[in-house]
Amino acid sequence: VILNLIRIAGDYVSEEVWYRVIQIVINRDDVQGYAAKTVFEALQAPACHENMVKVGGYILGEFGNLIAGDPRSSPLVQFQLLHSKYHLCSPNTRGLLLSTYIKFINLFPEIKSSIQEVLGSDNNLRNPDVELQQRCIEYLQLSTVTSSDVLATVLEEMPPFPERESSILAKLKKKKPAVPEGTEVKEKEVRIIPQAQINNLESVAPPPPVIQASGSVDLLGLDSVPSGPAPSSGGMNFLVDMFGDQPATATNGGELFGSNVGLTAGAEDSYKKFICKHNGVLFENDLLQIGIKSEYRQNLARVGVFFGNKTTFQLTNFASDLVLPGTLSSALSVQPKPVELTVDGGAQVQQLFNIECTSEFSDAPLLNITFTYSGKPQKLSLKLPVMINKFLEAAEMNSEAFFTRWKALSQPNQECQKIFKAQYPQETEQVKQKILGFGLSILQGIDPNPDNFVSSAILHTRNQQVGCLVRLEPNKQMQMYRLTIRSTKPSISLALGNLLESQF
Incomplete structure (x- = not known):
């Protein structure tokens, strides 16, 4: 909403508003991919307000990598789009864009030469504005003489802002109309529902630990579950009907990472x-x-x-x-x-x-x-x-090799499957970045459903190397996921499943 406000009525948007946009995006991982995509689309307008250029430059400099997988918003396209606004902006906005360019060198080394060409141009190195001239010289030297590790350290992603009251809300509170003397002000009573009652509202009956259904098409050739009487209907039966006929073990998200007793808040x-x-x-x-x-x-x-x-x-x-x-x-x-x-x-x-x-x-x-x-x-x-996933090495394989290994890992104790509600927006590029950051590959052309993600990796330990196969199936209509992980060791499948579930 705020981004649309800046796009439509930028002249009437104060500095505090776009500062607040940046603070919200930095502090919330779940909106960063959406924000990058939104500002990129807004910047494509022929007439773009300078406040939108500021917001776009800041957000793309921090999170442009989340949309870089799409050829329509590739690193070079992002840079060229921002630089097309450069000569129309004030010196302060140009300085912000120069900072975005040096961050691009860290995020996208493949466009380093194009950015260095801009930083080293006569218009910038001999700019009458001393601040812009100094920035260009320093950024050009920083990108030339430092190693990639040093550059990554200097240009590290901005840390979350400390939580504080919004300056906009503070102004609105100051404008709150005064209450005449002698008038009794009654606060609206807030009803507090006990935790036990909340749990009862969420699920009337406790779900069975294993849920089984029938009648769906098995796209990846998963082994069918032995036939048997269906369990009594519970609070989670609809999940299996939606995704297919694989058993889903109900998990308690609060126990995924062990006890939190004694830990510092947050x-x-x-x-x-x-x-x-x-x-x-x-x-x-x-x-x-x-x-x-x-x-x-x-x-x-x-x-x-x-x-x-x-x-x-x-x-x-x-x-x-x-x-x-x-x-x-x-x-x-x-x-x-x-x-x-x-x-x-x-x-x-x-x-x-x-x-x-x-x-x-x-x-x-x-x-x-x-x-x-x-x-x-x-x-x-x-x-x-x-975490255990830090020791994964992404592995590439073709469709034939994947299916051969997938079917070989068909024993019940070799698979961990989870069905869970999406915690974050189901943006394709954001999901891809998380899978790659987790240490997995993204295998193309394996799953007949293009919305699904298929991955593989090798877990390295001193004693052995263990292959892991992963399939993530989003259901965007229901805002749900089904996650299946197979490996030769049940403990590895379970540990990786718990970690991955918390990210989506």
């Missing part, structure tokens, strides 16, 4: 955001920002944890300990490097973890951080985002 949500990405901000408050930068190669990993002191005072007695709960101590081999005991005000320290995956796992390592600030002890307990 730690679980931050952990899940790293399932399909390697780098980003894991935690942030008024005192400390904790960032993650990691790289994986087969069964080996190197994870860097960056601790940034946001205050002007020292953080003393600083310590960071990694705990491997339960069987995780035998599944992962970790060699941590010590961290500095003192973090100066405004400074950042790094701790490296060299990790080897020896066998499959489903739990997460716990990162316990303690320090003293202004004489008061502080403690944080977070999940280090090291």
